[in-house]
Amino acid sequence: MTVLVLCAVVFGIGMYTVLTRREIVAILAGVELMLGSANVLFIALASFSGADAGVAGAIGLVILVIAAAEAAVGLSLVVTISRRSKRSSIDELTEVNG
């Protein structure tokens, strides 16, 4: 139960960060928080429901890897943007619209 609450709180913080922070890097961090908490939730639920530890672990690891890849792509995007157009806040990224 504690784990569930923890996951919910962390996921909430991640979501809140994504939705309210203006810096792209911070948003990236929020995303990682969301993924991480969901992963923890998965492990918790899996162990709770008596899943095979090996399988559950493997799946958790896969999710982790995906999250890492996601972060890598995200960071590279951030770097590109800040290098190319010196922008770092999403408020400056509203050129494409309509």
Added chain:
Amino acid sequence: MSFDQIMEFLRPVLSIGWLPAAIACAAAVAGLVADMFAAEKTGVAIVSAGLAAAALLSFATALLPMGPAGTLIATTFGVVLTGGTFAGLAAVVYFTAFLSCGGGLSSGRAGSRAAVAALVAIGAAAGQVLLGAADVIILFVSLELLALVAYALVASAGSDRADEAAARYFVQGSVATGLAVLGIAVIVGLGAGTSGYVDLGTTLAAMPPGASLLGGMLLVSALAFKVGAFPFHSWVPDAYETAPAGAAAFLSASAKAAAIGGFTLLFVRLMTVQAFASAGLAVSIIAAASIIFGNLAALRQTSVGRMLGYSAIAQAGYALVGVCVSPLGGDSVSAVFLFAATYAVGAATAFVVLEYFASREPQWDGSIAGVAGFATRHPAASVALTIALLSMTGIPLTVGFWGKFFVFYGAAQGGLLWLVIIGLVGSAISFGYYGRVVRSMFFDAPSSRDEVGAPQVGDAPARGSVWPSVLGAAVVIITGVAPLIWGLSLVYALFAFR
């Protein structure tokens, strides 16, 4: 040897479901290597060849006389369905990817083209896997792989606008990924680690209905994001507009067709569970909203790419019309697959023509008004674009008609006549914006003559070739007319759900 005998002879090869994906990946690697040591052009060509081979292979597999219901390939976590049913759509995924690269990706940034081609190939492979996924984890992994490829493709344009769109796409996509992971956590976690579709029904049914529903709908939402349905659509116009046209062709065609296929197959499984009884309604509402929103918003656009983006939202809506009745089984699933295929060919052709235009008309700003007079300067490409747009409108004699017809037919059989009418009227409205492009190309004189043909200095884009456009348009027409001559059953043959 008769056709059947040849096919029987080839059966062992054709039954290796992962072979096309492997070829595509290998081609991607080879292309990158070639880029390093030889010309960029060679790299793109190698990747294109690989994709063509993958497409042919998948197509041949689809033609296999009634084999087993797809070959099950054991993987670490479960199974991937290949062959049979899915090979037809997989062939389309590879074919449209091939069209995307075939023109040499000429509108992309010089120096990045081989990399883009490699990304497309990997994405197509991911698409095939997504399409054939029979396991939630496989579904998730391929979905994410496709997503990462997509972010990179958008950003590959190298413009400020593309960067911005990619960043926004990324943020949104991450939220969607979060939803997907949460969904997996619930479904697989509570399901004691069971992730295969085969057992999904029983696993979900054993769970508390609320939990299974939550997990299922989280996954559905993540897929709806990938498909680009309202209200998960926001990334679509930005990405399609700013990505290099060749990359956009891949995003709008291969990626979307694969996502639709994956969505359908997951949804069919979910709907076997009692708790999901009302999910069909939710999907139909998403479908209606997508059709209405996409068609209306597209009307006001001035950029061709962005207009196609909004129209893609509407097209996703048509696909979902089929999805929400797909649990009826057999023909309904085939109808969605068929629709995805027809849309993909049309969209790929359209974007490939845009790429050609962009490479041949450096002054063109991508606007609808800007294509004025292109019909006289680029007749073949203009006709190809017209055919593609007519196909996406759903006008008969193009393959798009058959896609829409069967989707709506299925929906009508499922009792969703209201949705059919919304969809059909939406199709009619869609010519309001597709037609404007055609009108501009054919009926309008270019605004200022002196700009035309002005010598381009500096970073000249490669001169793209027109053959992928023509090829795409030819496929649209031939497959659009063929059923009239050889019968409607032909339409189903490739996509039969068995």
Added chain:
Amino acid sequence: MSAFGSNPWLAVAVPFIVAVVIAALGRRATAVTQWVAVLGPITASLVGLAGLQGSVASSSVPWLTQGSASIDAGVAVDGLSAIMLVVVGVVATMVVVFSVGYLEHDGAKARYFSLLALFTAAMSLLVMSTNLVTLFIGWELVGACSYLLIGFWYHKPSAASAAMKAFLTTRVGDVGMLLGLALLWKTTGSLDIATITGAAPGLTAATATAAALLLFMGAAGKSAQFPLHIWLPDAMEGPTPVSALIHAATMVAAGVFLIARMWPLFEVSEAARAVVLWVGTFTALFAATIACVQSDIKKVLAYSTISQLGFMFAALGAGAWGAAMFHLVTHAAFKALLFLGSGSVIHGTGTQDIREMGGLARQMPVTTLTWVVGATALAGIPPLAGFFSKDAVLAGVLHAVPAAGAVLLGASLLTAFYAFRVTRVAFFGQSRAETAAHESPLSMTAPLVVLAALAAVLGFFGGSITHALGLEAEGLEAAVAGASVLAAVIGIVVGIVLYAGDLERAEVLKGRFQRVHRLAFGGWGVDALVQRTIVAPAGAIAGWVYRVLDRTVIDGGVEGIGAGAQFAGKIASRLQSGETDVYASLVAVGFIVVMGIVLWAGR
């Protein structure tokens, strides 16, 4: 004769082919083709003569068949149609011959003679039809020929308007007739005249009256009966020979013919007969008053024609349809004569205004002589034709409805008056013209002489005409004849006396009754009223409906839907603000909404 007797279609086919040939050969060949044009009417009269001998076969072909329903196109020649055929044939022949001289220098002769031949064909079809549909076809075709011939001179705007007015006014009657056809089809299941007349006694009074009145509407339009008479005076804009043929002798009499043809139907409905009677009577008097004050020689004749047709309708309404037909025949002769005479005068003087003529007797002796014969016949002086037929009409009406007969007697007084007013003013006294008139060529005077002869003697054939119609001939009634002659003589005397000398007396009278004169001159204002209340508003209404309803409301609605969609699109794409947080929240909110729908629907 037997060739004509066994092939009644010849009366239609020959003139039609002649028309086509003349049109096809065009203007270069008119020197010859203008003479070919007589072949048509001659054939028609030969068929008619064969019919009078009772030797004409009937012939019909299916025209419209659908399942069991069938409408046939058929022709047959009985007494009634034989008489009409002869009238049409003879007058048309005279008119064609006359026209050769009259239109000697006209460049569009081919069109003219072709249309004359076509008219003959249509008129023959009309009178020979055994079926109301074929009759209606002929009926409309003569109207079309009339339209085309009134507007023959393209460059005259007044002619163009007159042509259109003629067609449209008669069309008002024709649509009534069309409805009548529909009604008869519904009640009798056939449009065959014999079938209908056979079934007529079995019809309910209401149906018979409705059908009869609808047919009468057509007849009234064609025969220019009040209030549909307004087109005929204007129709004088056409070439004068055309007026003689179409607007005096034949087409305008078709209304009389129609009622005679459908007589059994009218016999059933007393109400319809009463309407016919009083419309005819009123028109006879009404038109005669107008004819008295016109100064255009053709207008006088036009109103005279309207008035005389009124006589015929009155006779029809009174049940004396034999008398009506008799008067039709004699009227055809003397009115065609008068019109051709006026044509000769116009040809000779270059004007139509009688006040600019005078003293033509010396310059145009033949024309004058024949004109006087015609005028006398019109006035009804024995032993000329008009006397006998008018007497028959008066007798018939007086017996049936004495009041109407009295009115007609007054009308015949006026008839004699205006006939001799024109005669006195135009042909006698001092010349008021600036240039001297000349007598017309032989091709024009010869028809005048022939028609004058007919106008003189036709009265004696009253018996054979009624006999040919299958009716009992009635002798003269001394009292009626006396009253009629008395009225005619009074009219003639007043006419001659009042207009003797230099028109001073008439001017004085005109000055005293200026307002009445003006009203009468303008046709008692009917024309102006129609113009103000129907014609002018129609254009305005059409324009208004087009601007407001069609463009603004309906098409505006259509374009509005388009614009509305565009506007909705604008609103929709505003959602796409470019703000990353909004996009990301859309995903989250979207999921919540979807979940909400599922939960709500799954309750």
Added chain:
Amino acid sequence: MTLFALIIVPLAGALVAWIAGRRGHVKPRLVGLLTALAEGVLAATALAQMLASSDQVLLASTRGMQLVLDGLSAPLVLLTGLIGVVAVIASWRIADRPGVHHALLLALEAAVMTVFLAGDLILFYVGWEAVLIPMFFLIGGWGHENRRHAALKFFLYTFVGSVLMLAGIIVAVMTVKSTLIGAPSIPIDPATQPWLFWLIGIGMLVKVPVFPLHTWLPDAHVEAPTAGSIMLAGVLLKMGGYGLMRVAIPYAPDGFAAAAPVLGALGMAGIIYGALMAFAQTDLKRLVAYSSVAHMGFVVLGIATGTSLGYAAAMLAMVSHGLVSALLFLLVGSLYERTHTREIARFGGLGARTPRWGGLFVFAALASLGLPGLSGFPGELLAVIAGFGAFGWWISLVAIGALLGAVYNLSAVRRVVHGGLAEEWSALSDISRGDTIAAAVLCGGIVVIGVAPDLILRLTDPAVTLLVRALGGGS
């Protein structure tokens, strides 16, 4: 085989014309003319084969489609063959991309043929929509000032109608479990029928077009090139009436019965309204366009009676309107070609200056107002007779419409042919020889059908009787 040839020959001709268009201006015209003539001959051949068959029906099919020629479609197929030739002649002097223009014309002809010959619903719809594409390009590519807007409006307006029709077709096919056109073997639920009829019918009513769904028509006509207008008015509008009789009514007879009074009212409204609007026009081509609304009102009225007489009326009215409107548009186009204006007020007195044109125009106007002896009359007569049987005295409204028909036609003649000649046209040449020939052919057709309408009815009789019997009505 002839039936397939009817569709394939113009398509092949289109291809050849398009290719020939790259080598000069004369060749594509010749290709167009020869193909159109061949098409006409083929149509006649098919008709002969049909008449020679025992049940007066000619069938042909592949695995994917079925083609049928019977009494209902035969007159329209013949009409299409004829109008196709006229359209080619009318566009003879087009100098702007003649190859593409003729290719589009021939493609349009093939599409229309497909509609009339379609023996199954899918093919019917395929043809129905395929018509839009060449027409869209003809209007947009060779039209007049406002062609851009008109082309899109034409496409969108009729397309919205036809997608609703497609929805109806889907429902019908779903219920009947067959795409073959014919009286359904599995009757459609009477509760479904009322809305099903309107769903299928709406696309056809737009095409006809019926008041108040007509406003695309004047815009399309005014902007379309002459050949486009000729095809549009001559044959495309007939698809609507044909579709009603062939598809909408047989599939939803009960729905039709419920809708008949409304249809009748719409038909009558169209007759009066179209005539009134034509009267209000200052643009000659727009006037002719509105006259189509009035004429097609008779078609709808005839169909609405649901009787075989009414159907016969509709068929006659359609054939007649095909000839008459083609003639009118040919003449107006020929005039525009020489004067570059359609403004009625600028004309007048053309009868004297251009007697051939003037005479033809007067003839056309008389035909248009339904003069007996010409082709318009039999249809109108039967429509009135049948309508009187079905709707009683309401038909007197049609009589008013017939009167108005004379008003606008004759006022056009008065304002254009009669009167004084304007200074600017004092050197105007008369109608060209080619156009004269085309016009003469149409005039011939108008006279023949006017004199012997039974020629058409004898063709349609068996088919119409069959259709009406399925409706459960008598004659």
